[in-house]
Amino acid sequence: MKLHQLRYLCEISRQGLSFSSAATALHTSQPGISKQIRLLEEELGVDLFIRNGNRIVEMTEPARRIAAIASLVLRELEDIKAVAEEFREGGSGHLNIAATFTFARYILPEAFRNFVSRHPNVKVNLLQDSPAQVSRLASSGEADIAMTTRPAEDFPDLLFLEYCKLPRILLVPGVHPLLREKRVTLKAISMHPLITLDVGSHGQLQMRELFARSHLEPNIVFAGVDVDVVKAFVEAGLGIAVLPKLAFEPRRDSKLRALDVNHLFDPHVGCLAIRKNHYLRGYAFDFIKLLASNLDRRAVEKAIATARAAA
DSSP states (O other), rough: OOHHHHHHHHHHHHTTHHHHHHHHHHTTTHHHHHHHHHHHHHHHHHHHHEEEEEEEEOOOOOHHHHHHHHHHHHHHOOOOOOHHHHHHHTTTTEEEEEEOOOHHHTTTTHHHHHHHHOOTTTEEEEOOOOHHHHHHHHHHHHEEEEEEEOOOSOOEEEEEEEEEEEEEEEEEESOGGGGGGGSSHHHHHTSEEEEOSSSSSSHHHHHHHHHTTTTOEEEEEEEESSSHHHHHHHHTTTTEEEEEEEGGGGGTTTTTTEEEEESSSOOOEEEEEEETTTOOOOHHHHHHHHHOOTOHHHHHHHHHHHHHHOO
């Protein structure tokens, strides 16, 4: 059994069982991959794919289990390389950060500016998506760190470090009936069109559950892909929205008004998602500390060790 055979198997799985796509992704030939898969099947004594003539129909159960273990082996191999690179290359390297729009737009610019000034030889790459997707990027190893609110989906291989709390506000147009309310209620909110972030976050799920527990049905009319889209919808008079407070910028959002709803909604909890079995370079720990001074290298490594022991 050879590592490149396992790599081929994992890539075929990622490419939807396409040998040609796997060959392209790995910069090799399709016949070469087919030959190595046949050799792996012969060595293991099991079929890895269900075939219908020359067509691959699906992976067998042994193949799925082997691919899952192989993915872990290949990740560990990458970590070994990372350790060597850290000592060989010193302060240079790559840092891949996955983040939801809110963090990317309102927190990362300042954090990146400070980080780049301290680590000019580190190339930073930003991957932006929903809470579930940025967590998947961290889980797959495509991102070193994911910045997100806790996703509704479970990711057992990730450690979520809570590092900030983001109070929420109710955003309304400059002229709106709710501006006359002394204290906004859930019932009052439910009587107006509501615009939400359709991102599959735990915070959005909690908000919907809050209405349900109060026997109220929110009048959700639109779902925006990010907070700036939602703000544009509110400004256009299409509804109101519950958003993180840091997304409201009075000068830029002069046509909008923010109402206090801390008595109704718990704050968004910002998390840093890290794969439990991932080797972080020294500059990655520096980046984390820039975001949360209490999360120094010792604190993060202790949290990772605790999470591994509990797994």
